Amino acid sequence: MGIFSKFVAKLKGQSTADPLDWKVLEEELLAADLGPKLTAEILKSAQGLKGDDALTSLTQILNSHLSGKSRALSDANTVGVVLVVGVNGTGKTTSAAKLANLLKSSGFSVMLAAGDTFRAAAVDQLQTWGARIGVSVISGKNGAEPAAVAFDAAVAAKESKCNFLIIDTAGRLHNKSDLMAELGKVRRVVEKTLPISEVLLVIDATTGQNGIAQAKIFAEAVDVTGLIVTKLDGSARGGVALAIESALDIPIKFIGNGEGERDFAPFEPGQYLSGLIND
Amino acid sequence: MFDSLSTKLTGVFSSLRSRGKINSSDIENTCADIRSALLESDVALSVVDSFIDLIREKALAALPNLQSGSNQAQAIFEIINVELIEILGGAARRIRFAKNPPTVIMLAGLQGAGKTTLAGKLAKFYLDQGDTPLLVASDLQRPNAVTQLQVVGESVGVPVFAPEPGNGVGDPVKVAEQALVFAKSKLYNMIIVDTAGRLGVDQELMQQAIDIRNAVKPDEILFVVDAMIGQDSVRTAQAFQEGVGFDGVVLTKLDGDARGGAALSIAKLTGLPIMFSSNGEKLTDFDIFYPERMASRILGMGDVATLAEQAKKALDTESSAKMEEKFARGDDFTLEDFLEQLEAMSKMGSMSKLLGMLPGAGAMKKQIENFDESEIVRTKSIVQSMTPLERQDPKVLNGSRRARIALGAGRKVQDVNSLVDKFSAAQKMMRQMRNSGGMPPAMAQSMGMPAGMGAGPISSRKSQAPAKKKSKSGNPAKRAAEERG
Ligand SMILES: Nc1nc2c(ncn2[C@@H]2O[C@H](COP(=O)(O)OP(=O)(O)OP(=O)(O)O)[C@@H](O)[C@H]2O)c(=O)[nH]1
Numbered sequence: 001m002g003i004f005s006k007f008v009a010k011l012k013g014q015s016t017a018d019p020l021d022w023k024v025l026e027e028e029l030l031a032a033d034l035g036p037k038l039t040a041e042i043l044k045s046a047q048g049l050k051g052d053d054a055l056t057s058l059t060q061i062l063n064s065h066l067s068g069k070s071r072a073l074s075d076a077n078t079v080g081v082v083l084v085v086g087v088n089g090t091g092k093t094t095s096a097a098k099l100a101n102l103l104k105s106s107g108f109s110v111m112l113a114a115g116d117t118f119r120a121a122a123v124d125q126l127q128t129w130g131a132r133i134g135v136s137v138i139s140g141k142n143g144a145e146p147a148a149v150a151f152d153a154a155v156a157a158k159e160s161k162c163n164f165l166i167i168d169t170a171g172r173l174h175n176k177s178d179l180m181a182e183l184g185k186v187r188r189v190v191e192k193t194l195p196i197s198e199v200l201l202v203i204d205a206t207t208g209q210n211g212i213a214q215a216k217i218f219a220e221a222v223d224v225t226g227l228i229v230t231k232l233d234g235s236a237r238g239g240v241a242l243a244i245e246s247a248l249d250i251p252i253k254f255i256g257n258g259e260g261e262r263d264f265a266p267f268e269p270g271q272y273l274s275g276l277i278n279d
Numbered sequence: 280m281f282d283s284l285s286t287k288l289t290g291v292f293s294s295l296r297s298r299g300k301i302n303s304s305d306i307e308n309t310c311a312d313i314r315s316a317l318l319e320s321d322v323a324l325s326v327v328d329s330f331i332d333l334i335r336e337k338a339l340a341a342l343p344n345l346q347s348g349s350n351q352a353q354a355i356f357e358i359i360n361v362e363l364i365e366i367l368g369g370a371a372r373r374i375r376f377a378k379n380p381p382t383v384i385m386l387a388g389l390q391g392a393g394k395t396t397l398a399g400k401l402a403k404f405y406l407d408q409g410d411t412p413l414l415v416a417s418d419l420q421r422p423n424a425v426t427q428l429q430v431v432g433e434s435v436g437v438p439v440f441a442p443e444p445g446n447g448v449g450d451p452v453k454v455a456e457q458a459l460v461f462a463k464s465k466l467y468n469m470i471i472v473d474t475a476g477r478l479g480v481d482q483e484l485m486q487q488a489i490d491i492r493n494a495v496k497p498d499e500i501l502f503v504v505d506a507m508i509g510q511d512s513v514r515t516a517q518a519f520q521e522g523v524g525f526d527g528v529v530l531t532k533l534d535g536d537a538r539g540g541a542a543l544s545i546a547k548l549t550g551l552p553i554m555f556s557s558n559g560e561k562l563t564d565f566d567i568f569y570p571e572r573m574a575s576r577i578l579g580m581g582d583v584a585t586l587a588e589q590a591k592k593a594l595d596t597e598s599s600a601k602m603e604e605k606f607a608r609g610d611d612f613t614l615e616d617f618l619e620q621l622e623a624m625s626k627m628g629s630m631s632k633l634l635g636m637l638p639g640a641g642a643m644k645k646q647i648e649n650f651d652e653s654e655i656v657r658t659k660s661i662v663q664s665m666t667p668l669e670r671q672d673p674k675v676l677n678g679s680r681r682a683r684i685a686l687g688a689g690r691k692v693q694d695v696n697s698l699v700d701k702f703s704a705a706q707k708m709m710r711q712m713r714n715s716g717g718m719p720p721a722m723a724q725s726m727g728m729p730a731g732m733g734a735g736p737i738s739s740r741k742s743q744a745p746a747k748k749k750s751k752s753g754n755p756a757k758r759a760a761e762e763r764g
Pocket residue numbers: 086087088089090091092093094095116119122169170171172230231232233234256257258259263390391421476478
């Protein structure tokens with residue numbers, strides 16, 4: 001259900017929104033995890049809404065909070081290196097595999113790197129995915145230095161001249177600065193061989209306002225270039241990703257909506273916004 | 280980050296104090312502040328609104344007393360705190376053991392909530408209490424969930440019942456059923472059933488969870504939920520309650536800095552107790568749930584108990600002992616040591632978060648905000664780009680070496696220069712200190728740390744001393760508790 005459906009239903013056929021309607025809009029925005037701050041901003045812009053063009057105006061208001069940056073994977077001269085990062089359990093490994101699958105089915109040659117050497121069976125998990133989608137996985141031993149695995153993968157990717165290298169990393173909470181420093185090291189080490197073209201932060205759609213802190217600190221540590229919002233097949237609306245776009249100008253690039261390899265798509269803002277409003 | 284409720288309330292009430300009296304519009308303003316703080320903490324909207332109504336009612340009822348009382352701020356704050364603890368801890372209880380073993384514990388929750396890790400932690404927790412748990416691999420969905428549970432089981436020394444390989448192969452209901460039979464025959468007194476993550480809206484998988492439940496009739500179904508969850512906590516908790524049903528809640532990833540307002544939403548809406556908290560990636564990072572700590576956390580108030588624990592963990596490192604020894608021997612303080620210090624400090628978690636846990640941190644707001652956390656990360660990256668020789672003896676750092684280091688760390692040469700300067704100053708002070716036998720507070724600050732936070736491992740003995748103080752309690756049980764805590 002769209003977050004504004006109730007509001008829009010009330011607004012239809014009215015020339016102005018009465019105070020009760022604002023309450024409904026506020027509730028819907030908050031319930032979608034846009035957070036009190038962004039909600040207040042949107043409400044403020046929405047005060048001038050007139051019933052007739054309410055939908056268009058709302059879409060415009062929301063649009064104005066989205067990032068203007070490109071949502072495409074950025075071009076790389078050589079191998080496109082994508083680093084997948086995020087807090088624990090958001091869907092990094094799954095998304096890395098899904099992205100590899102998407103690129104592969106678009107005709108690119110892709111390699112995966114098992115940069116999570118910490119969590120139990122994380123390497124096996126990515127290898128299982130690699131076998132499933134037919135993409136080779138570069139891995140070291142469990143407990144190996146993640147930067148070393150990433151470095152080996154970069155060298156192998158450069159040698160094989162593949163189009164993309166996607167590096168999975170261990171989940172880490174953004175408030176652990178030693179683990180954040182480790183991520184910075186992975187980045188620097190890879191860049192000795194190949195420039196990193198994308199750092200994608202995976203945000204679970206169920207995440208609340210803490211998502212903003214996650215994005216802020218990951219961006220400081222490794223210069224995040226885009227978001228992947230996962231688990232949109234559930235009941236969560238993932239509004240914190242909009243709050244992140246609005247606050248930090250980091251664009252959502254992909255969405256995950258299921259556990260299968262094809263449950264993944266580039267983010268379409270128009271579709272997303274009209275989905276919010278019209279469903 | 281520190282515009283927490285406590286800061287706001289302190290502001291509101293200090294202006295009130297000058298007028299002396301609280302009226303109902305003051306209470307309205309306070310309620311608005313509480314509302315936005317709770318929303319910022321991810322408490323579900325419906326819960327926030329009913330909570331605010333309750334607070335308003337109680338505060339208004341207390342108003343006559345507040346007017347004559349001297350400390351209104353304290354009184355209203357107490358009302359809020361008491362109500363929060365009431366909701367969070369109202370129904371607190373321990374696991375119910377089965378009359379006829381094995382006790383069956385089943386875990387359920389969304390994907391990525393932390394069930395498998397929690398299964399290992401629970402197993403260890405009960406193993407340490409003398410139980411004989413068996414872990415059961417009924418997540419046959421997620422790639423290599425079975426392997427993960429096996430690794431976890433091995434590291435805590437608990438056997439894992441895993442007859443099926445998973446990755447989509449095998450029937451989780453049968454596995455759970457067989458596990459129960461197996462556990463009875465081998466006299467395990469507890470089984471812990473790990474299940475696949477599932478969405479509240481996925482009816483097929485919810486039915487599977489119901490089938491597992493019906494097959495093993497758990498004594499406890501624990502709903503495992505990520506402390507970072509937002510407003511969806513309501514829909515999801517309700518879907519699980521109406522679907523498979525559950526008896527208690529476990530909050531995970533509490534070592535993060537999420538305020539964890541979902542705890543309040545879930546406790547309030549389901550009326551079920553939060554029983555455990557999971558707070559780290561190590562299998563010992565697990566505890567029973569403390570409602571008072573959670574209340575402070577949701578209010579952004581500071582959590583002294585957790586702070587003390589984290590500080591102790593960070594300072595109890597081997598490296599601190601090594602450093603003290605070295606220092607006592609009269610060895611010079613090197614960049615290597617400097618790096619180790621920084622590492623120990625980063626282990627303490629986010630510095631600003633730690634500071635924020637202190638009550639009254641609101642007053643230190645400016646100072647805390649000026650402390651640049653990423654400074655530690657930057658400094659570390661520079662030191663890490665140095666060769667061992669350079670770390671031992673920064674005097675060799677000529678221009679070309681500095682340029683190379685800057686390149687390796689992705690920093691400017693100026694950053695390297697300023698670090699070397701800071702370090703030389705710190706080293707000099709260390710030498711002076713050894714001669715005079717004390718640590719000048721200025722040193723910590725020269726290393727970029729706010730006053731009182733900087734000493735790191737070197738002062739660990741000092742900062743740990745109070746914890747080791749002899750108990751004052753004559754009651755042996757109480758003393759034991761003190762020693763443990
Ligand atoms: N329903 C749904 N589940 C997802 C989605 N993406 C990932 N998952 C599931 O979420 C769980 C965690 O996914 P992982 O990919 O292992 O997450 P991770 O971030 O790599 O986890 P760690 O490495 O342990 O931090 C798995 O059960 C995935 O199948 C999605 O878009 N929708």
